């Protein structure tokens with residue numbers, strides 16, 4: 001249950017079964033300070049928000065994708081995790097399976113159409129359907145992605161190839177599968193850099209993210225009556241490997257932190273809940289939306 005941790009009186013490092021009065025029902029709740037170990041039961045049935053769904057998560061080996069793939073699996077989804085980083089992607093899925101969860105790793109470079117096709121063929125052969133796409137794989141090339149007078153064609157093509165073409169290839173295959181299912185949820189990753197000119201040195205990255213948000217709205221309207229919902233999450237400055245190069249300098253890190261109204265950088269955990277909401281049936285009236293998850297950065 002969403003609010004179960006707010007209803008129990010205390011948290012415990014050790015899992016414990018307690019009775020809690022939530023709404024009208026007396027249910028047994030397993031509390032633990034770590035959400036991913038929290039299991040909730042009523043009449044022996046686990047209440048998980050993605051039970052029975054199959055979710056493809058790209059860029060699942062690190063950062064936001066890793067956290068979301070793990071959260072989806074803990075919420076009952078069968079997760080097909082894709083990345084170019086075979087070692088970390090396999091390690092994640094091994095960890096999830098060791099907990100009895102359903103996850104499989106598929107090596108796929110999303111910028112290569114044939115690899116995206118193989119990814120979706122694998123997901124469909126294994127599970128027969130795709131209900132959720134967390135369309136997350138992306139690259140940012142600080143130093144190489146530059147202002148328009150300095151950027152090379154190779155850098156432009158590489159960034160567009162992963163961020164835009166890659167997202168497009170995945171979305172197209174996911175949409176075809178979801179139309180056959182009778183519905184689904186596609187979640188893209190936008191960026192404040194695609195909304196406003198806050199990163200003038202990142203020409204390709206910013207442009208790719210602006211296009212992602214256009215693709216979100218276009219797909220959402222085209223398929224609104226097919227029960228396929230399409231939304232974008234717009235993270236702010238997140239403390240992930242993508243930003244490690246930029247945030248390595250403590251003075252720069254402090255500058256970025258200070259710029260965020262809530263006073264801290266974002267973490268992968270901050271995105272998980274929103275991704276879960278958009279993936280689940282609880283967001284059934286939400287499509288074509290751009291959802292800020294930026295600590296107020298773009299509200300200034």
Ligand SMILES: NC(=O)c1ccc[n+]([C@@H]2O[C@H](COP(=O)([O-])OP(=O)(O)OC[C@H]3O[C@@H](n4cnc5c(N)ncnc54)[C@H](O)[C@@H]3O)[C@@H](O)[C@H]2O)c1
Pocket residue numbers: 058059060061062063064065082083084085108109110111136137138139162166189190191192234235236237238239240241242243
């Ligand atoms: N971190 C931020 O501050 C931030 C802000 C706004 C938007 N985003 C977006 O969120 C998404 C995730 O960002 P992150 O911070 O977790 O990034 P990250 O660099 O920490 O992780 C990205 C993952 O994508 C994988 N990847 C890279 N190229 C790939 C390819 N061609 N095919 C398959 N996988 C590939 C990487 O191996 C890595 O595992 C990206 O689309 C990014 O643009 C991030």
